[in-house]
Amino acid sequence: MSAPVVLSEAEVKEVSASPAPTSWKITTASLSKDLWLEWRSKDAINSMIFFALLVVVIFSFSFDPTAEESRQIVGGLIWVSFLFAAIVALNQTWAREIRNQVLDAYRVSPAPPNALFLSKALGNFLFVTVLEAVMAPLFMIFYNLKVLGPAYLLLLIAALGTWALVVNGTFFAAISLRTRSREVMLPLILFPISIPALLAMVEATKIVLTGESAAKFWIVLLAVYDLVFTVVCLTLFETVLNAE
Template sequence: MSFVSLTLETVKRDLRLELRTREAMSAMLFYALLVIVIFSFAFEAEASLTTRVGGGLLWVAFLFAGMVALDRALGREQPDNCLAGVRMSPASRSAFLAGKFASSFLMMAVTEAILLPLFAVLFNAPPTAHWGGIVGTAVLGTWALATNGTYFSAMSNYARQRSLLLPLLLLPVSVPAVIAMVQATQVYLTGEGVAHYWLKLLFGFDVIYTVLGLLLADLVLEAE
């Protein structure tokens, strides 16, 4: 019971902080927008390109945007060393990490909701695209990035070059999730192939790493 309420309180606190400081969301949106624009210059944004590698383009933009959110997930607790305050408390680390995970997920999801239509317009998404499937993939994929990312955000928070370490840890471990979400998105964009086993894989990844992250939360949030 107290686990759930602490998780919810952490989410509330994060969202409130984000509303006041707007440090993550604005950076995320701008960053992802730039990625999409740069892509459209780097490759010619035609419908044929989108049918071939659209899923990859979309997820690279999401991934970059997500990295900002995940870096802030525990970076947000830096001012006046609030994280030390959490570490000194007897609170359940798992509940705290679960809250951080949920808030990162929400922020990434909001950014993606804004980016997705933009992507569809700028890259001439084919009319065959199955948007329901793409949204479902985005939810599962974002979950995967958020659960791994908050864990590694907590881990890299001890290091001096925090922002540098996070992608080094997160990207290799997330490779299977990235493959699955890109492939599933590609299937839904073109309407060719079968996506359900990618979604199953993604879901399995989500469950395994959520459980593992919460079980090992003590390790990454202990006193220095």
């Protein structure tokens, strides 16, 4: 079997030594390869962070809100800027694999396609999480934020919201690979599908920031959205990978 992912020799040995590597092993091998490559180049992370920073600054001086207004609007701003920035990483998801014919190799190998999909989705999840960890303090500073509700809920909302954006985004990036002007196509098909998830994140964040009421409905909605679309993505990914 030709190893679908090639990076360090140790990993190649690990994958090819066992006759049938488990799905999870393939996922982790591919994931660690992506993370390692990103660690060396830092292309995606740097461009995402700078892009998000630009959005924050531009929003900040075009609105100039008071602390009270900030709490009302910042949920929307924060997620819109993360969504835009995430597009940068999502667009690069498959580019490297296309260039080096990795996808073709993957198609002929007996490795389960969902292992590849999961590794890409988890990789994007980590990138966007790093972005959020860097940008969230900046939002606090620029908008003079003080969280009035239970702050730990923000972590849960961020995790669920990021997965909602990233799981569909990774999938749609694979779809838009097969289109002309693929960088433009991804947001065009991703945004309409993400509207309810985005609405849930924004509302939940706003509720926690203002501490007005319980965000339970939105968090549950987001969790169900994540579950449904993870299942849909995993069901249909093989079809898309093999579409030639």
